[in-house]
Structure formats: structure tokens, C-alpha cells
Amino acid sequence: RTGAEAFYDTVVMYQQDSLQARLHRRGCGWTGVRLIEQGRSLMSLSVHDGADGMDLSLEYDAGRLSDRTARQVLCHLQRLLQEIARARPDTALAALPMLSPEDEAQVLDLGRPAVGADPGPCDLATRFETIAAAKGDHVAITEAATGRSLTYLQLDRMANGIAWRLSAEGVDPGSIVGIALPRSAEQIAAMLAVLKLGAPFMLLDLDQSQDYLFKLVRQVGARVLVAEPATPLAETGTSVVPADTAAEDSPPPRPAIPSDGLAYVTFTSGSTGVPKAVMGLQGALSAHADAMIAAFGLTERDRVLQFAAPGFDVMLEEVWPTLLSGATVVLREPGPARPVQDLLAMADSLGVTLL
Secondary structure (H helix, E strand, O other): OOOOOOOOOEEEEEEOOOHHHHHHHOOOOOOOOOOOOOOOOOEEEEEEEEOOEEEEEEEEOOOOOOHHHHHHHHHHHHHHHHHHHHOOOOOOHHHOOOOOHHHHHHHHHHOOOOOOOOOOOOOHHHHHHHHHHHOOOOEEEEEOOOOOEEEHHHHHHHHHHHHHHHHHOOOOOOOOEEEEOOOOHHHHHHHHHHHHOOOOEEEOOOOOOHHHHHHHHHHHOOOEEEEOOOOHHHHHOOEEEOOOOOOOOOOOOOOOOOOOOEEEEEEOOOOOOOOOEEEEEHHHHHHHHHHHHHHHOOOOOOEEEEOOOOOOOHHHHHHHHHHHOOOEEEEOOOOOOOOHHHHHHHHHHOOOOEO
């Protein structure tokens, strides 16, 4: 902290009586007496518990807080205290309302999406297969490092091949499959292959330490990995399925995928302690892809740069809206990111329209 920053911005004071009530009891004839607090705090709340009930007053810095907001703060506190007074002994704290019905309706309205979810299939594999059938020869993926491109049909057939191998290893909707591959067409095909079985995937960032990756694999209980055959992660006791399997025209059969079915597992950074697993749902990722397609106006003419690391869920935002709009994913080369000017030059050379 710098010396100019305050350690707190709100003061709460509680007294059984107000100054005026105490003076009145002592026979003083003064009326309308108020105690005004002066200080640098944003808000100062005074609570006086007298014979006629509880008196709340809020003093605030009008230069930093509007009259309307100050009134709202006081009204919210008043409502919360009233609800506490009416609550049963077994009422949960979270069940106590603080907002008025009007405020609550306004907050809920802010949470409603501007773009409605597509009422069609929510599972990503089915949506991709529909796009692939329509855009078969259109380029789905281009690798900046190798110049290799895969069409939608080639990507679909590659994913089918991996899916059959995963199915042979017993992968089903209850399995979490780790993907330990560098940034490549195979990495995206592996994600798609897992989804074709109705199972969730977990992308592993190979730039992280092996010890860290071991912990993630063990924490989610992944029994199967899509990885290079010599991967050290096989020491966790998982089966390893290579990505360079023979392509197949059709995927294995899969059950109907509900919108609340698990699509992927990712992890927080661990900056507050131990990394925590976060579960992403099929319907949520599908709806988010639709929202991004609309926000960016994505069409099959677009070429979107895949830049983010696989351990960061922004990577999914770069891949799935692109594929579900029939556009092209441009994969930057593996390894550390280039300086900005070099990255922009590469984007220009590859015809990137969105990054």
C-alpha cells in the first residue's frame, strides 16, 4: 500500500442510546442534538438501540458516493435486519433477502443473456459433425509452424479414428480423458474425439512441470490420456492412446448428450493455494460459442488465431466458436509467444481476421 490509501472505507458504530436521548434523561432541555462524525471514510453507519426501536443513520462522502447509492445501502441494511428479526432459528443466512423485490428483479434482468441459446442440439460433437458434413472441403485448421492444413472432413475423420481407440480403452460419458499434446491439429482432433464419446476432456499444458501435470491427472482420476507414446505421464498408471491413429469415416455410437453433461475440466491457476478443478458443461460451452459467433460476426470466411495456452479456457473460446461457424482455426507455433510485432506480421501472412 502507499501512504495515500486508507486501510478501510466504512465505519460502523453501535450505541445503546443516542446523544439526544442521554441528554434528555439528564434533564437537559436541548432538542435536535446530533453527533456528527468527521473523517476520511466513505461511509459511517451509526446504530442507536433506544426504547422506541433501532435508529440507523448513514453519513457518507458525497464526493465519492451518490445520494441514490447511499440510500440504497441504508435500505438494503434495513431490509436485512427486518428479515433477521422475522427469521426462524433454522433459517440459513443465504436465505435472508437484502434487496427489495424491485431491486432483485433489476439484478436478475441484468443476468439474462442478450443472445438466446440455440434450441438445436447442444452437444458439441453433433454440432461439429453437422458443420463438417456441410463444409467438408473447407479448411478447418492451419498450423503456422508447419503450414499443414486440414479440411473439416479430414478433421472429422481424424477425430473418429481417435474416438474408436478411446472407446476400445473403455472411455464412456463417466470418464475424464487427459489430452497431453502440443498445439496442433491432433490436439483439437483429440478434444473432438473425446466429445464424440460423450465424455469430458482435460487439456494439459506441456509447458508446465511434469510434477504439476501428474497432480492434475491424479486429482481428476483420468484413466486414459491422448498423448505421445513416450509421455512421462504414463507413469500415473493411465493408458495412452496416440493421436496418429487411422482415420475413420464414422464415430463410435454415443448416447444422447444432455445440456448439463460434462464437456471439459480445467483448473484455476492456484494463485490462492491449490489449483481447483472447474467443470464446463456441454450446454454452457455450446451457448457461449453461439454468443461469440454473434458478437464477432464469424463466418466461414474468417481465420481465427488460436493463441492461448491449453490450460487457459480462453483457448476453448478461440476454437469452438470458430469451428461451429465453419471458419478456420489458425494455430500459432508451439512454445513461447513471439514479440508483438512478429506475431502481428505472422497473423498478416496467414490471413488472420480475428485475434
